[in-house]
Amino acid sequence: MKLLxxxxxxxxxxxxxxxxxxxxxxxxxxxxxxxxxxxATCGSYDAIVLDRMLPGMDGLAMLGxxxxxxxxxxxxxxxxxxxxxxxxxxxxxxxxxxxxxxxAFSELLARLEALLRRGAVTAATTKLRVADxxxxxxxxxxRRRDKPIxxxxxxxxxxxxxxxxxxxxxxxxxxxxxxxxxxxxxQTNVIDVHVSRLRQKIDKSFDSPLLHTxxxxxYCLRAPEPSAPR
Amino acid sequence: MMAEKxxxxxxxSWTAPRHVFGNAQRLFRTHAFRLxxxxxxVFAASVLGVLLFLYWTSADFVERxxxxxxxxxxTGLAEQYAQRGLSGLxxxxxxxxxxxxxxxxxxxxxxxxxxxxxxxxAGWPAGVPVRSGRLSFTTAARVKDRIETHPAQGASFIIPxxxxxxxxxxxSDATAFRNRVKTTLLWAGLVALGVGLLGGTAMSRNLxxxxxxxxxxxxxxxxxxxxxxxxxxxxxxxxxxxxxxxxRMLDQIERLMTAMREVTDDVAHDLKTPLSRLRVRLELALxxxxxxxxxxxxxxxxxxxxDRLLATFNALLSxxxxxxxxxxxxxxxxxxxxxxxxxxxxxxxVAEEKGFVFSLxxxxxxxxxxxxxxxSQALANLxxxxxxxxxxxxxxxxxxxxxxxxxxxVADRGLGIPEADRETVFDRFVRLEPSRSTAGNGLGLSLVRxxxxxxxxxxxxxxxxxGLRVRLELPxxxx
Numbered sequence: 110m111k112l113l114x115x116x117x118x119x120x121x122x123x124x125x126x127x128x129x130x131x132x133x134x135x136x137x138x139x140x141x142x143x144x145x146x147x148x149a150t151c152g153s154y155d156a157i158v159l160d161r162m163l164p165g166m167d168g169l170a171m172l173g174x175x176x177x178x179x180x181x182x183x184x185x186x187x188x189x190x191x192x193x194x195x196x197x198x199x200x201x202x203x204x205x206x207x208x209x210x211x212x213a214f215s216e217l218l219a220r221l222e223a224l225l226r227r228g229a230v231t232a233a234t235t236k237l238r239v240a241d242x243x244x245x246x247x248x249x250x251x252r253r254r255d256k257p258i259x260x261x262x263x264x265x266x267x268x269x270x271x272x273x274x275x276x277x278x279x280x281x282x283x284x285x286x287x288x289x290x291x292x293x294x295x296q297t298n299v300i301d302v303h304v305s306r307l308r309q310k311i312d313k314s315f316d317s318p319l320l321h322t323x324x325x326x327x328y329c330l331r332a333p334e335p336s337a338p339r
Numbered sequence: 340m341m342a343e344k345x346x347x348x349x350x351x352s353w354t355a356p357r358h359v360f361g362n363a364q365r366l367f368r369t370h371a372f373r374l375x376x377x378x379x380x381v382f383a384a385s386v387l388g389v390l391l392f393l394y395w396t397s398a399d400f401v402e403r404x405x406x407x408x409x410x411x412x413x414t415g416l417a418e419q420y421a422q423r424g425l426s427g428l429x430x431x432x433x434x435x436x437x438x439x440x441x442x443x444x445x446x447x448x449x450x451x452x453x454x455x456x457x458x459x460x461a462g463w464p465a466g467v468p469v470r471s472g473r474l475s476f477t478t479a480a481r482v483k484d485r486i487e488t489h490p491a492q493g494a495s496f497i498i499p500x501x502x503x504x505x506x507x508x509x510x511s512d513a514t515a516f517r518n519r520v521k522t523t524l525l526w527a528g529l530v531a532l533g534v535g536l537l538g539g540t541a542m543s544r545n546l547x548x549x550x551x552x553x554x555x556x557x558x559x560x561x562x563x564x565x566x567x568x569x570x571x572x573x574x575x576x577x578x579x580x581x582x583x584x585x586x587r588m589l590d591q592i593e594r595l596m597t598a599m600r601e602v603t604d605d606v607a608h609d610l611k612t613p614l615s616r617l618r619v620r621l622e623l624a625l626x627x628x629x630x631x632x633x634x635x636x637x638x639x640x641x642x643x644x645x646d647r648l649l650a651t652f653n654a655l656l657s658x659x660x661x662x663x664x665x666x667x668x669x670x671x672x673x674x675x676x677x678x679x680x681x682x683x684x685x686x687x688x689v690a691e692e693k694g695f696v697f698s699l700x701x702x703x704x705x706x707x708x709x710x711x712x713x714x715s716q717a718l719a720n721l722x723x724x725x726x727x728x729x730x731x732x733x734x735x736x737x738x739x740x741x742x743x744x745x746x747x748x749v750a751d752r753g754l755g756i757p758e759a760d761r762e763t764v765f766d767r768f769v770r771l772e773p774s775r776s777t778a779g780n781g782l783g784l785s786l787v788r789x790x791x792x793x794x795x796x797x798x799x800x801x802x803x804x805x806g807l808r809v810r811l812e813l814p815x816x817x818x
Contacts, residue, residue: 191653192660192668193668193669193710193712194668194669197669211649213646263684289681289685291685291712291715291716291719292712293712293715293716293719294650295685295686295719295722295723296720296723296727296779296783297686297689297722297723297726297727298689299685299686299688299689301689302688302689302692303685303688306688325639
């Protein structure tokens with residue numbers, strides 16, 4: 110997987126490149142909008158991480174030019190501007206996700222992975238499946254090992270989001286944004302309780318747990334590895 | 340050196356007139372001066388026009404009167420002549436000339452040699468040609484004891500047989516009248532122009548004074564005296580309106596500056612402590628054993644500390660942006676019950692977990708205009724507070740309407756907030772718990788208040804007997 114990081118701050122760019130390389134990506138760097146646009150149009154990248162404020166051509170202008178040229182590489186915008194209005198502007202300009210600085214690297218990684226997957230799974234699916242857990246989007250029912258599981262509407266959406274990102278970490282912020290459409294962090298651990306209730310329903314009476322807590326990052330729904338004893 | 344010393348006084352004496360000249364030039368360039376000059380010119384032109392009209396009509400009137408009298412006299416004499424011939428004419432003229440009738444009429448009939456036959460003129464006036472026609476001449480008239488030369492106007496006729504007839508009128512009264520009119524109008528004009536000049540000057544001075552007030556105030560404000568305001572006349576004219584608008588603008592600027600200063604102070608006070616704590620923690624980690632596990636813990640706690648700092652910093656920034664009005668949020672018509680229901684649904688599990696009973700009571704159709712994001716965040720802050728400080732019991736969310744206002748209430752059964760502290764809790768970083776053992780930054784209610792102000796609403800705290808009842812009020816959107 111090849112990524113392009115467009116960031117004018119050297120320190121941040123180095124830290125991003127280092128972190129992403131360690132996570133298994135090939136990373137190219139550009140220091141301004143013009144260079145970024147040039148690289149993004151020529152090279153074939155799987156995703157772009159883009160600072161909003163860049164010297165010369167700013168991030169949104171670069172993205173606009175890129176989209177106008179017909180390049181649809183998924184782009185994640187990094188910005189110090191965090192109001193909902195700024196976010197909407199960024200997404201309208203052609204961004205696929207928006208992350209407010211300062212951010213945790215784990216958050217960036219989780220979002221980037223979600224973006225990369227979004228490109229892959231485009232076919233309309235009516236059923237999501239992880240191991241023996243099955244979610245039917247049409248009848249809005251959940252079954253595990255063919256046993257129906259009763260879930261509340263919000264729990265259904267929570268599970269749907271987790272299953273669409275199965276095998277990958279989703280952060281609490283991502284859940285708040287995508288399941289509740291809230292763009293702020295509550296001081297109480299509201300998400301944890303929702304997740305643990307869902308876990309009660311889908312994991313409790315089964316021997317192999319699917320929904321895992323990833324310490325310091327968020328949650329991950331994944332099929333049990335055949336060899337793992339847990 | 341010498342030359343310089345010699346030149347100095349000369350150049351000093353030169354600056355004075357130039358300064359005066361400069362002042363005059365500046366005066367000419369002012370709008371007030373130009374306005375006053377224009378005012379004066381228009382005023383002078385109209386006064387001049389009126390006076391000239393008056394002069395011409397009154398002078399003309401007197402002249403026409405003289406003409407009419409003369410014409411009537413000539414017509415009368417012509418009739419007499421036609422009926423009674425020359426002798427009759429002489430008789431009539433002799434009769435009319437007898438004594439001073441005071442009407443200023445002058446008559447003379449002479450024979451072909453110019454010898455008077457009848458009339459009140461001593462002889463054919465000097466310099467007047469002998470022919471039929473209109474003429475102007477002078478006549479000697481006795482006024483009391485003196486003989487004066489008076490102007491006269493008339494007509495002469497050559498009667499068959501070369502006799503001559505002269506009918507005239509002394510127009511000294513008319514001329515005197517015309518002169519008096521002229522003098523009167525001249526004085527009137529001078530007085531009017533004087534008044535106009537004074538009026539124009541007064542007007543321009545008044546204008547200049549009020550502009551100067553605005554100028555002086557803005558200079559003082561720029562010099563740092565932010566609380567200075569433009570004085571109002573109380574006339575509510577355009578200048579008063581301008582001054583009032585400027586004052587409102589200054590109010591706004593002052594408010595923003597104060598808010599900014601407060602934020603800076605807050606940052607200095609409340610971010611320094613955790614920053615130094617963070618630094619100490621990292622320093623200790625560096626000093627400690629490098630075997631790994633201890634350091635990892637230290638780094639982890641440092642990251643937590645940094646996250647808390649960032650959260651505080653972001654909250655502070657949000658409040659400042661909301662209060663200064665620089666933050667733009669899309670505002671849309673919202674169902675307040677929907678906002679409440681959504682937040683309640685998010686918080687209910689955690690509330691139950693902590694031993695609270697959650698209840699939601701909503702009146703249908705309470706609509707407001709605002710930002711769903713901000714209102715949800717305000718409500719979330721209130722719920723966070725209730726969960727943190729109430730300890731247990733019921734948490735009630737209510738949506739209702741009252742007096743055309745939309746009301747959103749969060750009530751708990753905790754200890755409540757003493758009456759005396761109900762204002763101060765809205766200030767930044769104020770936490771009533773002395774030990775500060777509960778997690779939090781003391782910005783929750785400040786943000787709630789900033790959000791409510793942005794929505795032209797209010798936030799008030801009440802005693803829930805027991806517990807705290809927080810009431811958010813904002814304008815209801817008509818259905």
